[in-house]
Amino acid sequence: MRSDVPLVVTEGNYLLLDHGPWAAVRDLLDEVWYVETDESTRLDLLVRRHIAFGKDAVTARAWAHGSDQRNAELVAATRHRTDVTVRINHSVPDAAPHAQAAGPS
Template sequence: MNEDTLTSLALGLLRGPGSNSRTILGLAGPPGAGKSTLARHLVAEVQRVEGPGSAAYLPLDGFHLSAAQLDRLGLVHRKGAPETFDAHGYVALLRRVTADRFRDIYVPDFDRDLDEPVAARHVIPPQARLVITEGNYLASAESPWSEARRLLRELWYVDAEDAVREERLLSRHRAGGRDEATAWHWVTTNDHPNGEYVKESRSLCTRIVRAEGLPVARDGRSVL
């Protein structure tokens, strides 16, 4: 699917019965598949058509545990794995997004320069009718991820060739200060098993898409 088709599909979620309610679209997929790139692109395109503030972005990465908490739990070496997220906090925010239409809702993000989560980087304004959330584990059948799934109107699986993802992840880790050997070790011992776990939930998604043709920076981050 090209980017125009994906934009049309996203806009279609805002048409028909209940079009004035708030809809949450989820994007799942393995690390480096292009989820954040696609999410940001769709938010921008929906706002271009529907007006400022009509769509908003909610990344799961904002619910990464901090380095201090990972150290406390002995999970530094597994950063990015399911158990290194505040999954219950993420589900709680999704529930608020579905229920609260009268106040700004602030959303955390993950800062790759700091290598830490940061509070309130994004905002979901009251007029937002489409919220796009993305993260590795949104399709997981395990609790509490399954609770998040029930709050989503649709869940798309963002697919990419393993070799493409690997190169993006290596670029991302090098940009974050890791040398070549350390970056390669992290991809093979951490990103790869996390990605294989994510692939198991592919069949549980509404549709399979690719974020091809969208600009991605050399460090693997979206340039949108």
């Protein structure tokens, strides 16, 4: 990476894992933000996304509650390695989400 670049933003579900090939990533990051929403909203949005990309509703729900859920639990277990937690509030249907930063996690 070039040293004259003031900011690089990246995202990734597995960037904070402390084992395997991802283990070295955290030390390369100056600051890490963890973005979350409530579990029912996360699942609802995920099912909607699967449907939008062609899965039927039954398959979309099974996928979201199956392998996607296991991955979400793996990622949530890395939250302690972050600097800031940002909670997205989706309480108003179809409205733009509101973000709230919570201090160091």
